[in-house]
Amino acid sequence: xxxxxxxTVRAGAQGVAATLLVAALIAIGSRNLAHFDxxxxxxxxxxxxxxxxxxYRYSMWLQRPPTALYWRRGWxxxxxxxxxxxxxxxxxxxxxxxxxxxxxxxxxSRTRWAAHWLIMWxxxxxxxxxxxxxxxxxxxxxxxxxxERYRVYVFGFPTFSFRIGSVLGGLIFHGLVWASxxxxxxxxxxxxxxxxxxxAEAVQQFGEDFLPLILxxxxxxxxxxxxxxxxxxxxxxxxxxxxxxAACVIxxxxxxxxxxxxxIFQRPAQLGVAFYKDAGRSGEQAVCRNCSQPFASKMxxxxxxxxxxALGYSYEMPGGRGDPAGHxxxxxxxxxxxxxxLAQGRLWQAGRGREVxxxxxxVDVAEMMEPASAPAAANERA
Numbered sequence: 316x317x318x319x320x321x322x323t324v325r326a327g328a329q330g331v332a333a334t335l336l337v338a339a340l341i342a343i344g345s346r347n348l349a350h351f352d353x354x355x356x357x358x359x360x361x362x363x364x365x366x367x368x369x370x371y372r373y374s375m376w377l378q379r380p381p382t383a384l385y386w387r388r389g390w391x392x393x394x395x396x397x398x399x400x401x402x403x404x405x406x407x408x409x410x411x412x413x414x415x416x417x418x419x420x421x422x423x424s425r426t427r428w429a430a431h432w433l434i435m436w437x438x439x440x441x442x443x444x445x446x447x448x449x450x451x452x453x454x455x456x457x458x459x460x461x462x463e464r465y466r467v468y469v470f471g472f473p474t475f476s477f478r479i480g481s482v483l484g485g486l487i488f489h490g491l492v493w494a495s496x497x498x499x500x501x502x503x504x505x506x507x508x509x510x511x512x513x514x515a516e517a518v519q520q521f522g523e524d525f526l527p528l529i530l531x532x533x534x535x536x537x538x539x540x541x542x543x544x545x546x547x548x549x550x551x552x553x554x555x556x557x558x559x560x561a562a563c564v565i566x567x568x569x570x571x572x573x574x575x576x577x578x579i580f581q582r583p584a585q586l587g588v589a590f591y592k593d594a595g596r597s598g599e600q601a602v603c604r605n606c607s608q609p610f611a612s613k614m615x616x617x618x619x620x621x622x623x624x625a626l627g628y629s630y631e632m633p634g635g636r637g638d639p640a641g642h643x644x645x646x647x648x649x650x651x652x653x654x655x656x657l658a659q660g661r662l663w664q665a666g667r668g669r670e671v672x673x674x675x676x677x678v679d680v681a682e683m684m685e686p687a688s689a690p691a692a693a694n695e696r697a
Contacts (some may be wrong), residue, residue: 320697322378323377325374325378326370326372326374326375327371327372329370329374330367330368330370330371330372330374331367332365332370333366333367333370334367334370334371337362337363337366338363340450340452341359341450341452342449343470344450344451344470344471345450345451345452345471346451346453346471348451349451349471350451350454350468350471351450351451352449352470355449357451357565358445358449358561358564358565358568359449360566361564361568361569362446362449362568364568364569365568365569365571365572368571368572368573369536369571369572369577369580371572372572372573372577373580373581376581377540380622380625380626381622383586384618384622385584385587385591386584386587387586388587388591388614388618389584389586389587389590389591390587391588392594393587393590393593394594395594395650398594401593402590405590405593406586407521409456409586409589410586412585413582413586414494414582416432417431417432417435420432421581426479426504426508427505427508429501429504429506430501430502430504430505431498431501431505432496432501432622433497433498433501433504434498434501434505434531435501436497436503437494437495437496437498437501438494438498438531440490440493440494440497441490441491441494441495441498444490444491444494447469447632449466452469453467453468453469454466454468456466456468458476461685463478463479463480464476464477464478464479465477465479465484468583471607478482479602479695489542491542492539492542493540494535495535495536495538495539496521496529498532498534498535498554498555499535499536502528502532502535505528506528509524509525509528514553522574522669523574523575524575526570527574527575530563530566530567531567531572533563534560534563534564534567535693537556537559537560537563538560540556540560541556541557541560544556553603591615592612594612594614595611595612595614596612598613598614599612599613599614600612600613601613601615601616601645601646602645603645603646603649603650604632604641604645604646605646605647605650606647606649606650608647610647610648611647616644616645619644620642620644623644630642630643630644631643
């Protein structure tokens, strides 16, 4: 409990700090709220809540023993002297492949990739437009000498200008429309897969799999209805649609830290895991204590032992205390399977009153291991 309390306090403090930082940026970027639209205050407070929730959960996630070790070791591997140049060379390629293209999903399924890619870029485009406008970081003004142009102000500083009826103006003013089209297309593909794929049907849940898609569709379709209202319907039902759209967006922001969308913020840490695996493949390999064959990265096996001990588990083997090779993790998967089959065979022979025979060359890992220590608290924490 003292450790849990420290983790909670640390995560809460980081969440408060991140929320105050965003609030300060809103005040500074909008020039003391001079360019802040009071009608968007609901979006702002929902965003601040989401910032606190995401930071709090991310901090708690990083403090878990497995994640903390991966996080720390990933940075150590990336900045190590013998791998720094290779890591810097591989980083842009991995950023483009993993984040911009989602190639790891493409290898699984093209349909699944299309859904993820469309939703991802639609949401990124919408976020890049919406949040700066809501926070007052970007606003538009008409120059005094040319009423056919708009000048873009970023954090209160004038930048470029464009004609209102130009192609660039149409792209800027309808950026959320293009984002909505991308999101709706991705949602439809994902919905079709979840309703037709038997594997997805077997494990999917409403809150984890359908609710995110429903929220994205609701936000996108109500946004398009607002555009249709003021473009072709002379503002018909605009007030009602604006309230419905605001409710959908605010609920999505409030739900953001608690649902499946949280993996969006976890995904960047996956790059560290990739560099960790690279270092493991090129480094020293762990050798099985039984068959003397290499089977995994020694760094990974030793880190796994550290995580197990941090969680309260002990899988030491007789004669192995203080010796890293005297641990159950130094038994390769093949020998573990053989040991399991051997133990089951002995039980089968003993249950029928037959003489128990041994198999030469196979170590009975179950007999070699000491009783594992796994307190109930460690089980719950794992």
